[in-house]
Amino acid sequence: MDQFTLNLLVVGASFALYVGIAIWARAGTTADFYAASRGVNPIVNGAATAADWMSAASFISMAGLIAFVGYGNSSFLMGWTGGYVLLALLLAPYLRKFGRFTVPEFIGDRFYSQTARIVAVICLLVISITYVIGQMTGAGVAFSRFLEVESWQGLLIASGVVFIYAVLGGMKGITYTQLAQYCVLITAYTIPAVFISFQLTNNPVPALGLFSTHAESGLPLLAKLDQVLLELGFQDYTGNHGSTFNMVLFTMSLMIGTAGLPHVIIRFFTVPRVADARKSAGWALIFIALLYLTAPAVGAMARLNIITTIFPNGTQEQPIAYDERPDWMLNWEQTGLLAFEDKNNDGLIQYYNDRSEEFASVAAERGWEGNEMVTFNQDILVLANPEIAQLPGWVIALIAAGGLAAALSTAAGLLLAISSAVSHDLLKSTFMKGISEKNELWAARISMAGAIALATYLGLNPPGFAAQVVALAFGLAAATLFPVLMMGIFSMKMNTEGAVAGMLAGLFSTVLYIFTYLGWFFIPGTNMLPNTPDNWILGISPLSFGTIGAIINFAVAYAVMSVTREPPQEIQELVYSIRVPRGAAGAIEH
Secondary structure, three states, rough: OOOOOOOOOOHHHHHHHHHHHHHHHHOOOOOHHHEEEEEHHHHHHHHHHHHHHHHHHHHHHHHHHHHHHHHHHHHHHHHHHHHHOOOOOOOOHHHHHHHOHHHHHHHHHHOOOOOHHHHHHHHHHHHHHHHHHHHHHHHHHHHHHHHOOOOOHHHHHHHHHHHHHHHHHHHHHHHHHHHHHHHHHHHHHHHHHHHHHHHHHHHOHHHHOOOOOOOOOEHHHHHEEEOOOOOOOOOOOOOOOOOHHHHHHHHHEEEEEEHHHHHHHHHHOOOOOHHHHHHHHHHHHHHHHHOOOOHHHHHHHHHHHHHHHHOOOOOOOOOOEHHOHHHHHHHHHHOOOOOOOOOOOOOEEEOOOOOOOHHHHHHHHHOOOOOOOOOOOOHHHHHHHHHOOOOOOOHHHHHHHHHHHHHHHHHHHHHHHHHHHHHHHHHHHHHOOOOOOHHHHHHHHHHHHHHHHHHHHHHHHOOHHHHHHHHHHHHHHHHHHHHHHHHHHHHHOOOOOHHHHHHHHHHHHHEEEEHHHHHHHHHHOOOOOOOOOOOOHHOOOHHHHHHHHHHHHHHHHHHHHHHHOOOHHHHHHHHHHHHHOHHHHHHHHO
C-alpha cells in the first residue's frame, strides 16, 4: 500500500471517530452545549483538557523551537506546564464553585457590572480569535503534505470536520472528541520518539535517551550534538545565550497566560464538584507531561539527525550531493517549507552558520559561500521526523493524524469559548435577556458556525500577526484575564471600577508595546522602533511583556479601587463564600 493511501485511511478513520462521537454526544440543552451538564469524570476531563491545551503549537511547533535554539527555549516547557499548577491551585476550584458557564459571566457577576462583562468578552474574543488562526493554519499545513492537497483545500476540510462535531455536540461532544484526539496525538507523538531514541541511544524512553550515550560515537547524546553544532559554527545546544531577565519574564508570561486562557478555564466548569476541578487539573498536568517530557528529546534528536543526514561521514568531511538527497527532503521541498540553493555551484549541500564570524575562515577554506539550506520551516520538524529517521509508513500516517488531532482539538475549544461569549454573554445576558433556552441553543450553534467561518477566512487570508499569534494570545491573557480572575477570587474589596480599569490598562499597554516593535497588527514596516534588544525598554522583549502588562493591570486596578467606593456587602460575602471549602453552586438555569 502506498504512503498516500495509508495516510488517507488513518486520517479518515480518525475523522470518522470524531464525527461518530459528536453524533453520540449531541448537545440537547444549553447546559450540555456550554458545560456538558457538569457531568464529566475528572480523568476524562483531564485528558480532554490536555488535548484542548496541546495545540498545533505544542505538537507541531514546540520541538522545532527547542531543536533550533536549545536550552534557551526550555522556557516554553516551564511556562506552559507551570501555568497548570497555577490554574489548579489558584483558579480552577474557585471558578467551579462559583457555578457559572463562562469566564465573562463570572467577571460580570463578581464585579456586578455589564461593562466588566463586555470588556471581558472583548479580551476573550481577541485572545481566542488570534489563537485559533494558528490552529487552522497548522491543520492546512498538515493536510498539504500528507493528503497531497493544497493548503487551502486542507483548511476547508478541517473546518468542515470541526463544524460537524463542534456545532452538533457543543462542550459535551467536544469533550469526548478531545478524549479521542488526546489518545491519537499522544500515540502519534510518542511512537516515532521511541523509535528514534532507540536508534540513536539504544534507550527506548525518549526522556531518558536524551541523557544517554550516543550509539555511534560513545559520547553523551547532548555532548555529541554540542560538538557537531560547534563544528558548523552554531552555538552550543545546552548553553543559555539569551537574557536571563527576559527568560524569567517570558516564562512567567507563559505561566499566567496559560492560567488565564478562556478555552482552558471553561473545561473546569464541566465537572460535578469543586474537588473534581482540582483533580482534573492534576490529571491534565500528568497527561500533558507525557508529551512535554518527550518534546526536548524529539527536538535534540531531530536536530542531530538532520546534521548527520547532510554530513553522513562527519562535519569535517564533504556533505551529501543535492541529487542524492533523501526522499523526505524532496517531499518537503514540494510544499515550499524546505528549500535549498546551490550558492557555489558544486552540487553539494552546505549547511552551517554563515553568520558566525569565527567560522567564516573555515567556510572560506572549504569553498563554501553561504548556508545552502535557505528555508527550513521549524513547524515541519515533528511531521517530518518519521521520514528523517526512515520509520515505517504507518508511523508517518499516524503522525499526520496526530498533528491534525492537535490542531483540531484546540480549535474546537477556542471556537466554543468564542461561541459561548457571543451567545451567552452578549445575547442572553446583555442584549436579549428574555431569549428562550431553545433559541439560545440555536444562537450558540449559529455563533459557533460564524466563528468557524471567520477562523477559516483568516486561515485562508492570514493577517500579518498570524506568525506571532502565540505571543499576542498569551500576552493578552496574562495582562487582562488572569489578574481580574485573581482579584475577583482573592480580593473582597476589588470593585467594578478597579477591575475594568485594570483590564483596559493591561490590554492597551500590552498591545501598544508589542505593536511598537512588531508593527501595527504586525504589518511589516509599521513598527515605530526596531525590534532589537538595544531599543527595548529596560531590555524587555515584546514576547515577555505579558508579565509587565499583568503588573500594570494589578497596579491600576488597586489604585482605582483605593479612590472609589467598596463593592456592595453581598458581593464581599459572595467572594468570601467562594473560598470557603464547602459544596459547589449549581448551574444557573436558563
